[in-house]
Amino acid sequence: MLETKNIDFYYGSFHALKNIAMKIEDHTVTAFIGPSGCGKSTFLRLFNRMNDLIPSMRLTGECLIDGEDIYHKSVDVAKLRKRVGMVFQKPNPFPKTIFENVAYGLRVDGVNDGRFIARRVEESLQSAALWEEVKDKLKKSAFELSGGQQQRLCIARALAIAPSIILMDEPASALDPISTSKIEDLIHILKKDYTIVIVTHNMQQAARVSDKTGFFMLGELIEYDDTKKIFMNPEKEETQNYITGRFG
Amino acid sequence: MKRIIEKVIESLLTISGATTGIVILLIVVFLFREGVGFFSHSDIESGYVLCVNGKNPVDRLTPEQIKRIFDYEIDNWSLAGGNDEAIEPFRMNDLSDYYSDEELGENYEFVPEKLGEIIGGTPGIIAFIPEQYVPGKSEEVKVLSGNKLKPADFFGGENWMPTATPAPQFGLLPLLTGTLWVGLCAILIALPLGLGVAIYLGELANEKIRNLLKPTIELLAGIPSVVYGFFGLVVLVPFIQKAFNLPVGETAFAGSLVLAIMALPTIITVAEDAIRNTPQTMREASLGLGANHWQTIYRVVIPYSISGISAAVVLGIGRAIGETMAVLMVTGNAAVIPRSLFEPVRTIPATIAAELGEAPHGGAHYSALFVLGCILFLITVIISISAELISKKQHQAQ
Numbered sequence: 014m015l016e017t018k019n020i021d022f023y024y025g026s027f028h029a030l031k032n033i034a035m036k037i038e039d040h041t042v043t044a045f046i047g048p049s050g051c052g053k054s055t056f057l058r059l060f061n062r063m064n065d066l067i068p069s070m071r072l073t074g075e076c077l078i079d080g081e082d083i084y085h086k087s088v089d090v091a092k093l094r095k096r097v098g099m100v101f102q103k104p105n106p107f108p109k110t111i112f113e114n115v116a117y118g119l120r121v122d123g124v125n126d127g128r129f130i131a132r133r134v135e136e137s138l139q140s141a142a143l144w145e146e147v148k149d150k151l152k153k154s155a156f157e158l159s160g161g162q163q164q165r166l167c168i169a170r171a172l173a174i175a176p177s178i179i180l181m182d183e184p185a186s187a188l189d190p191i192s193t194s195k196i197e198d199l200i201h202i203l204k205k206d207y208t209i210v211i212v213t214h215n216m217q218q219a220a221r222v223s224d225k226t227g228f229f230m231l232g233e234l235i236e237y238d239d240t241k242k243i244f245m246n247p248e249k250e251e252t253q254n255y256i257t258g259r260f261g
Numbered sequence: 262m263k264r265i266i267e268k269v270i271e272s273l274l275t276i277s278g279a280t281t282g283i284v285i286l287l288i289v290v291f292l293f294r295e296g297v298g299f300f301s302h303s304d305i306e307s308g309y310v311l312c313v314n315g316k317n318p319v320d321r322l323t324p325e326q327i328k329r330i331f332d333y334e335i336d337n338w339s340l341a342g343g344n345d346e347a348i349e350p351f352r353m354n355d356l357s358d359y360y361s362d363e364e365l366g367e368n369y370e371f372v373p374e375k376l377g378e379i380i381g382g383t384p385g386i387i388a389f390i391p392e393q394y395v396p397g398k399s400e401e402v403k404v405l406s407g408n409k410l411k412p413a414d415f416f417g418g419e420n421w422m423p424t425a426t427p428a429p430q431f432g433l434l435p436l437l438t439g440t441l442w443v444g445l446c447a448i449l450i451a452l453p454l455g456l457g458v459a460i461y462l463g464e465l466a467n468e469k470i471r472n473l474l475k476p477t478i479e480l481l482a483g484i485p486s487v488v489y490g491f492f493g494l495v496v497l498v499p500f501i502q503k504a505f506n507l508p509v510g511e512t513a514f515a516g517s518l519v520l521a522i523m524a525l526p527t528i529i530t531v532a533e534d535a536i537r538n539t540p541q542t543m544r545e546a547s548l549g550l551g552a553n554h555w556q557t558i559y560r561v562v563i564p565y566s567i568s569g570i571s572a573a574v575v576l577g578i579g580r581a582i583g584e585t586m587a588v589l590m591v592t593g594n595a596a597v598i599p600r601s602l603f604e605p606v607r608t609i610p611a612t613i614a615a616e617l618g619e620a621p622h623g624g625a626h627y628s629a630l631f632v633l634g635c636i637l638f639l640i641t642v643i644i645s646i647s648a649e650l651i652s653k654k655q656h657q658a659q
Binding site: 061063066068091092094095098099101103105106107108109117118120121122167170171174 | 467468543544545546547548549550551552553556560561564565
């Protein structure tokens, strides 16, 4: 379970997230929506400490995974990121073969057993619904795949290290409609085994894939509830305005 | 009106592009045209001939054989394809051992006749004499046919003595090995250092240090090479001499060090740019999969920027191979095939720079220097093409 308490986040002097509290249940899909610059991606990146890369960042409050504060001094960030996989906005496969892309997480973890790696790669590609398309060209460069295939490869790559949580930062925003629907189907399937948090600009997508939706604006979590409720009967006026397309 | 101005600008740009291309082409053509003349020169000093006794079966000698005969290293004709007979080299100034000035005539008009007597009377003789004193045709004197300089002697020759008499030695090997030796060692020193600094600047250094260090390093690229040579001569050479207890400090190692220092700014700047051009999303993807900073650098950042890094390497090598002045100043310029790092060597560019001024225009020596220029040009072309291929292959893999 993911939980945040009183999260405040700053880029230098910019107050990017304001006093955010949220609970995310296991094996659910949670969508974050909101206008550009509202802090939803920043919030997502808290959970695998990707924001650590920004030199001027500052964080107060607590961010817990299964009750453990992931910003505690004793936490090994690399280990945390093996538990919390991430898929990025633009497909970003490594300049390596398809096989080596998926095996990457295992290799940097020090796994040497070739048979184990091969099995894990196959399982991950199957889970990402990519195996049938690439099984004959595992030794080819990942750059030969189409954009949609590359994104599913990135999902397979994240699955290979057996995380329990997968963060997706607008995973379909750079893809065509067919590839997008494949990714959405995949999210439905993956929900059984993983907790998924997805940031999206596309409200239909949020409505289609998620169980719960959080609406962010200007660094604040305006409303967080069941997706159905958010889209059918939101409590706040801002949410209503955003969903009906009056701004954003 | 506007259209006309656009047209004018367009044609000006086209003209400048074409002019540049033509100038470059002309330089290459000039280089090769001057160089090609080399192989039509005679292999002994022009204006002179070599004569042997009429009964001597030897017709031809290579430049190297001629040199060794006159250095008394070959002392028997059997070693040069003739009979078992001691060789007696003869030069014009030996003539006074045989005849007095009176006997040779007031205007040396009897010289050819007397030379004929000497050559005819000495079975093992080989005489190096000016063309105008060649004895008249007779059974007793044989003029060795003058050979053209042969490519095999040039490319396989182990001696570079372009002003030696009677046969100048144009052996490429000492210069070529000297160039490659110094260049290779320079790269071996500069590469790990340069890549290390590039990775440090691109991945590890904080913004403050980077903003200080990078312009400083770029500044180093602009220092004239003679200044580096001066530094090498005054600081490195004495240091090397003392540190390794050598008779002279001007060695291949000194040259390599100076070249390494000179190639560093290029390598660092280009490699660092390539490293920083690695998209942030690549790093995030790697870190997101639980890789640490080092794993990310050597498994993702370096493979991603490898074409830029190889460009850096090639530019560094290009600089090292072609550099003239600094190398000329610190390597000692002995044209011998290097056997260790701590001997003087001479590189191709240094040879051209040092000798072109004293080579008579149009002579064999002059042309030989142009051939050296062509070889240098070809080496750099090969390096550039291979770099191009490497980076192309890399891009295909991506």
